[in-house]
Amino acid sequence: MVLLSLAWKSLRNRLLTTSLTVLSIGLSMALLLGVENVRVGARESFANTISQTDLIVGARGGSLQLLLYSVFRIGQATNNVSYESYLHWKNHPAVSWTIPYSLGDSHRGFRVVGTTEDFYQHLRFRRDRQIQFAAGRSPKDVFDLVLGADVAQSLGYKLGEKVVISHGIAAGRGIADNDHKDKPFTVTGILAKTSTPVDRSLYIQLEGITAVHIDWADGAPPMPGEETPAAKITKENMKVEQITSFLLRCKTRMATLQLQREINTYPEEPMQAIIPGVTLQELWRTIGYAEDALQVVTIFVILVGLLGMLVSLYTSLNERRREMAILRAIGAGPGKIIALLVLESGLLSLAGCLLGVVMIYGLSVIFQPIVEQQFGLYVPVQPPTATGWIYLGSVVVAGLLIGFVPAWKAYRNALADGLSVRV
């Protein structure tokens, strides 16, 4: 106890060096825990985005690409799927439900998704949560449109507002020439927040996608005056010919694997079916290398912090020659001296760890909404994970061990060293 209070007082005596050391360890600890938090958060966010979907089906290509554009709205499809093939699988006896997606248009940087009522009925996230409406209802007519929560918030649109969607998915404002100006949509609903990429899209009917492209030929908009007037377009006379991909739920899990094989070898059209959980696992394995590299960097940052502590303790010994000598003169044995210095370094690293935890909590609370808004990544504010505790424990242990270096020096110094005047 005496040693502890002695160590504490000695640290307090050198307040500036102590706090700088604690700060450097704290910062590096916050970095390590932050990287871990983001890693866990990203995995949970991604896994929570899609639930109860057995297969994602699209044109044959990369499985990861199919997952990314269908679920996370990242990247784009190289090929579409014919509506006929979609109907074939939708009516397959093993299939419970499907959600078709037609992608490729946007509105002020947000993607426009053509889909059907099935999307609002069947899509599940976070295990069993369903899409809810904050206001209004799902689109019923060709030119009805529903806003994701983030879209409604950042663009400030209200129910009944007219929205013009653009051809293509260029970021920012759509290319003016490619606006589907002649066929504006009316906002009929706003979705409740889901904290998934669902929040960052606009939703219309599949027929709506067909309607805006009806007079387009060779990738160019119709000449002025040649457009089919919006009034003439009804849901019934719009024929959907293709979609981008679809989500599918089977009646049984055993049928899933069978259906996956059937779709992958469908002779009518080259298609592929992926199991989202499996493809996500492939994604993590790919990203794993980058994560490992980041982890190595943060571990080095921690090492630098600990080395800084070693340097400060070691150099302080010169100033503390007299202190050590007095301690020994009044009866403190070499063991006590060693214990004192080890305790000091242990306390420093413990304080650094605590500061790191506090910092990461504070930063998480401040930045959580911003990260969620910007990247759709929900990083939970939670106590350190098992790995986090292991890091914290190892840094404290490393701190104690490092304390032995200055302790050894102090022990080796002769008793008379601090009492005599150095020349």
Next chain:
Amino acid sequence: MLRVALLSLLALPLCSQQRSHKAHEHGHAKLNIAFETTTGAPVGSVELESPAESIIGFEYAAKTPADKAKQEKALATLKARFGEMVVLPVGCKMTPAKVEVHLDGQHAEVHAEFNVRCAGPIAGKSISFGFSKVFPKIDEVEVQLLAGSQQAKLEVQKDKGSLQIAK
């Protein structure tokens, strides 16, 4: 001329069908495991798709008595020792549903399906593998597992690794 054009049109669908082939790599098999639930007394199925070369030793239609015998023997071994290749949690029993050889152009694949019945819950238990013990030519197996809401994948090389069924 018209006749030639018509003939070539007729030949078109045939050609396009022939041009599509599944990937085929000797020593590399695929295993799918599905369980409806992981609690109660789960039922499920396990299916193996492997190049015939890795199991039987050749990939042509067995015509001579020697080849036929070889094929029969390999498929019988597959049926009898499948429990050693895919080690399910204790209490799960596999019964062969279908074991056959599919010829696809120059290649052949062995396709085997087993039905599974487990006496008790399997949540939290694990599945391990022993393919090369029975068929040494199988080096690598891509395993997909669906169990309740779990979707997982594992690349098993030389029987290493195991799959944990989610709790």
